[in-house]
Structure formats: structure tokens, C-alpha cells
Amino acid sequence: MVQRRSQRFQFDTLEIDRDASQPLHRQLESQLREAIRSGRLRPGEKLPSTRGLCNQLQIARNTVAAAYEQLLAEGYLEAEIGSGTRVSQQLPEQTAPSSVAKKPSPKTSRRGLAKRAEEVDRYADWAPRTITTPLPFRPHTPAIDQFPRDIWQRLADRRIRRLPRLTYLGVDPAGYPPLRSAIAAYLGASRGVACSAEQIIVTSGVQQGLELIARLLLDPGDSFWLEQPGYSPAWHAFTAHGAVGVPVPVDEQGIDVAAGERLCPRPKLAYVTPSVQWPAAVTMSLPRRMQLLEWAEQSDAWIIEDDYVGEFRFAARPQQALAAIDPHGSVIYLGTFSKVLFPGMRLGYLVVPEPLVRAFATSRWLADRHSPVFEQATLTDFIEEGHFARHLRRMRKLYAARQAAMFTALETSFGSAMEFQRNEAGLHVVAKASDSRQNRRLQRAADEAGVEYHLVDQYSASAGKTPGMILGFAAFNEQQIAEAAQAWADRFFA
CATH class of the missing domain: 1.10.10.10 (Winged helix-like DNA-binding domain superfamily/Winged helix DNA-binding domain)
Known part of the structure; x- marks a missing residue:
């Protein structure tokens, strides 16, 4: 049979x-x-x-x-x-070599990952394996279609002809010296940060900066503050090195320093996003900034300032960075070109106090020697010839219009069924419904409409207790924003 x-x-x-x-x-x-x-x-x-x-x-x-x-x-x-x-x-x-596929005997083999790998593996789902075209309202995405590719191409073509032959052998681990000078000059003029080129450490994005900070400033068992909710990849980088995170609540003025002192009065460092808090999008008030700086001096703690989109404030001139008003040398400043230009660039930087420069430059060398010279040199010309400043001005105007379109679309499409804060800075909006049941309906409707979002809960240490959906608007024009909001609302009210 x-x-x-x-x-x-x-x-x-x-x-x-x-x-x-x-x-x-x-x-x-x-x-x-x-x-x-x-x-x-x-x-x-x-x-x-x-x-x-x-x-x-x-x-x-x-x-x-x-x-x-x-x-x-x-x-x-x-x-x-x-x-x-x-x-x-x-x-x-089936295609793996048999020598790799064969399971070693647990009694005889000492091969395997270090214990720290168990901590790293907890974050495997956060690392994307493929890159897809963004759909409304994916956060963390700038308007890459507005980047002046023709100017960048011209600068790159010129650089490949004129780059000194010696630089083909490599550059200073801290970064291409002319780029470090250009960054220092930009920070002084735009963000109020007075620093020398020697204090700049060029990194492969902010995340590598966080990795260097974790390696050099945190020993296993050390505690650190992180805003609650806050930027989870910073939590990942620090706890992967054995540090102990202390979630500190955020209110309308930023991180609650008094609450942090009650929870853990003397951590090794505090990680904050004062210009545009991630994800709440509030801006830290001046009194709260002064309170945080005073606490750091008294507690002998470092403040890690992540100024990821500090340039994008729409109602007024961008505020000075926290590092600009730090009288004690307590702040380590992180900046990135991935958010203001395009994510694939993977160039960022640290501004570290002079006593730390040698250690950070050496650790940068140990990690991967240095970022690619060609990209650093092209970016230097982009900044020094004024293209960077012009692009920021243009993007500030564009993003202000798209933020306004986002507010209008959500209000028109959802009315009182959705709550959101009309923040004056950043590239995202946090939206939620009136109760947990309606929040689940919002999420289901977004999934059905093909709307992309992040949950605030993804960035919270208290899973299931922090409602809200993070909606990015920077990468989408007014028509895309209006159509996506309406399609979402149609499914929500159906």
C-alpha cells in the first residue's frame, strides 16, 4: 500500500x-x-x-x-x-561543515562563548538583519531623499583624487584631524560646547561611543542611572559589561534627579537625552539641568549627554547643550551624523574631558583602529564648505512643516480618541488612547493598516506599564502622513 x-x-x-x-x-x-x-x-x-x-x-x-x-x-x-x-x-x-555542525561533548570540550555572551544574546532581537523601506510612521528615520547626494558625490569624487597618499595607510584612532577640528568648531558655534579638537573622538555612530563609555567607565557591579522610559540600547551596552541599571522616572522637566537620589544616590554615571528626551520628547528645563550638574559634582559621577537630534528645535533657537553649561567637567557629550544626514553614514563622535582622551583614543584603536578615512575626509569638506549648516537649516524648516502635518493628521483622523503631546522639538510624536483596551485597539488597527511604530513599552524597564506609540514623521511628506493617519483611523473606528 x-x-x-x-x-x-x-x-x-x-x-x-x-x-x-x-x-x-x-x-x-x-x-x-x-x-x-x-x-x-x-x-x-x-x-x-x-x-x-x-x-x-x-x-x-x-x-x-x-x-x-x-x-x-x-x-x-x-x-x-x-x-x-x-x-x-x-x-x-545542512550546508554547514560537519566539523562545525557536530556537537562537542560537554564533558571534554571547553569551547564556547564567554558568560558575557549570555547577556549580549538577550538583545539579539533588537539587531535588524535586513533593511527595509520605511513606511509611515517608522521612528529614527530622517528624510534621506532630501539629502544633497549631488553635492556629496562631487565632494567624494574630488576627495578620492586629492586625498594625501599617506592617509591610505590610516589615521589617528581618535579620528581624521581636520574632521575633529571641524566638529569642534561646529559645536562651539551651534551647540555652545567649548572644546578643542583633541577632545573629539570620532566613532562609528553613537552606539560605539556608548560601548567605549561602558568599557572605560563601568566595572562589573557599578550602577548607572537611565531615564525611564529611556534609550534601551544604552541600557544594553552598559549592562552587557556587567553594570547595574537604575531606571529613573522622567517628568515634564526631564529626568527626576530627586527620585534618582532616592533610588541610588551614588551611581557611576547618568545617561540622559536633555535636548529631546527619548522617547517622551520633553526638553530638560534649565533648573533641572543645573540640579543634575550639581548632583554630578557632589556625587563624583559622570553625566553622559546624548544630543542625538538637538539641532531640531522648531519653536525657537536650539538650546545650548548640557555640556555647554557644565562648570565642573562632568559631562561626556555624544553626537551623531546618522540622524541629521543619513543612517548609513555611521559616523558619530564623543567630546571627552582632556584627562580621558588618551584612554578613549586607545580603546578606539583596540576596537577597530579608526573609522574609514575616505568618509571622514568627505564629511570634513561637507562641513567646512558650509553644506552641513545649510542642510540643517533646510531640514529644520522641512521637519517643522512635517511635524505640524502630523499633529493635524492625528487630530483630524482620531479626534478625542487619541492623545498626544505637541512637543516643539525632535523627530517623533508619542500617541496613546485613554485606556489600555483602547491602546490595544490602536495597535491592532495600526498593524492592519500597515502603519509602523515603536511601543514606548519597548523602552521601559516596567514591561506592560508604559502606554504609548512612538510615531516618526521626518521621513514622510504631508500627503503620506495624512493618508497613513486616515487609513489607520478607518480601521480603528471600523
Whole structure:
């Protein structure tokens, strides 16, 4: 008797939990990966189209597309024009060399990851494996279509012809000296930060700056303050080095210093985003800034100021940085070009007190020697020839208009069903409903409409207790903003 072939996989049995903290595309991705590994989804079996699966599961099409793209990148799926997406005939585990695939005996092998890797692995889901086109209202995304690529191309072409031959061998680990001078001059004029070029450490974005800070300023067991809710990747970088995080609440004036002193009076450092708090988008008041600086001096603690979008204040002139009014040398300042120019640049910088320069430059050398010389030299010309300042002025005007369009669209589409703060700075808005049930409805409607967002809860140490959705507007024009808000509202009120 011929054995009947097993029944095809039933995709409508996949479970999507909209109340879980894990993003929907990660849930779908992990379930499909497990089904392939277990053999329930067989090699060569065809998957539904993104449109078909999103209809079956009642989720957004871009959620399905993101899961498919990740599994394609990992080798679990393959796609051909005209034949759709299928399970790969040869899975990644099958193509691995046998010497790697063979499991070592736990009694004899000492190979393996260090204990710290267990801490790092907790944050694996935060690291994106694929880059997708942003949809309204993805946060953290500038208007890359407005970047003057023609000017950058011209500068890059000129630089590749004129870059001194010696720089092909490398540069100072702290950064290309002319770029450090250009950054110091810009900070003095625009952000009020008086510093020398020698105090500038060029990094591969803010995240590498946080990694250097964790390595050099925090020993295992040291405590640190971080705003609650706050920028979780800073928490990740510090706790991965064995430090102990203390979430400190934020109010309308910024981090609550008095609450921090009650929770942990003498941490090694405090990480803050005073110009535009992430994610609450409040600006730290001057009295609160002075209180924080005084506390740092009395407690012998460092303040880490992340000024990620301090240039984008729309109602008035950008405020001076915290480092500009620091009389004690307690502030280490972080800046980035990834948010103000384009994320793929991966160039940022630290401003460190002079006694720390040697240690930070040496640690930068140990990490990866230095950032690419060519990009540093091109950016130097972009700044020194005035293109950077002109681009910032243009973007400040554009983002102000897009922020106003966002406020109008949300108010017009949702009325009193949605609450949001009309902040005067930053590139995002935090929105929420009146109660937890309505908040869940907002999230479901956004998923169904294909609206991208981050949950405030993702950046909170108290999971499930901090309502709100973070909505970015910088990358989208007024029409895209209005249409996305209306599509979202249509599903919310349906």
C-alpha cells in the first residue's frame, strides 16, 4: 500500500499575539523558522504570497514581508520570479561543515562563548538583519531623499583624487584631524560646547561611543542611572559589561534627579537625552539641568549627554547643550551624523574631558583602529564648505512643516480618541488612547493598516506599564502622513 503524503502545513494555525512585547514580524519569523527546522514545512513547499498570508493572519502586509526577507537572508527560504517563495531545498544547517555542525561533548570540550555572551544574546532581537523601506510612521528615520547626494558625490569624487597618499595607510584612532577640528568648531558655534579638537573622538555612530563609555567607565557591579522610559540600547551596552541599571522616572522637566537620589544616590554615571528626551520628547528645563550638574559634582559621577537630534528645535533657537553649561567637567557629550544626514553614514563622535582622551583614543584603536578615512575626509569638506549648516537649516524648516502635518493628521483622523503631546522639538510624536483596551485597539488597527511604530513599552524597564506609540514623521511628506493617519483611523473606528 502506498503511504499517503502528509498534509500540507496550515498557515492559519500560526499564532500572532498582538499584546506581546515582541514585534509581530519577529513572532512570525520565529514560528516559520521553527516549522522549517522541525520538518512541518518541507523543503520545496510553497509559502503563501505576502498578501495572502497577511489576509489569513489579519496582520499588515509589511509585517509578513519583513519576516520573509529575514528568512530569505538566513537561507531558510528561496524566491524566484514567477514561482513565488518556497522553503529552501538545502537548509543552512545542512550546508554547514560537519566539523562545525557536530556537537562537542560537554564533558571534554571547553569551547564556547564567554558568560558575557549570555547577556549580549538577550538583545539579539533588537539587531535588524535586513533593511527595509520605511513606511509611515517608522521612528529614527530622517528624510534621506532630501539629502544633497549631488553635492556629496562631487565632494567624494574630488576627495578620492586629492586625498594625501599617506592617509591610505590610516589615521589617528581618535579620528581624521581636520574632521575633529571641524566638529569642534561646529559645536562651539551651534551647540555652545567649548572644546578643542583633541577632545573629539570620532566613532562609528553613537552606539560605539556608548560601548567605549561602558568599557572605560563601568566595572562589573557599578550602577548607572537611565531615564525611564529611556534609550534601551544604552541600557544594553552598559549592562552587557556587567553594570547595574537604575531606571529613573522622567517628568515634564526631564529626568527626576530627586527620585534618582532616592533610588541610588551614588551611581557611576547618568545617561540622559536633555535636548529631546527619548522617547517622551520633553526638553530638560534649565533648573533641572543645573540640579543634575550639581548632583554630578557632589556625587563624583559622570553625566553622559546624548544630543542625538538637538539641532531640531522648531519653536525657537536650539538650546545650548548640557555640556555647554557644565562648570565642573562632568559631562561626556555624544553626537551623531546618522540622524541629521543619513543612517548609513555611521559616523558619530564623543567630546571627552582632556584627562580621558588618551584612554578613549586607545580603546578606539583596540576596537577597530579608526573609522574609514575616505568618509571622514568627505564629511570634513561637507562641513567646512558650509553644506552641513545649510542642510540643517533646510531640514529644520522641512521637519517643522512635517511635524505640524502630523499633529493635524492625528487630530483630524482620531479626534478625542487619541492623545498626544505637541512637543516643539525632535523627530517623533508619542500617541496613546485613554485606556489600555483602547491602546490595544490602536495597535491592532495600526498593524492592519500597515502603519509602523515603536511601543514606548519597548523602552521601559516596567514591561506592560508604559502606554504609548512612538510615531516618526521626518521621513514622510504631508500627503503620506495624512493618508497613513486616515487609513489607520478607518480601521480603528471600523
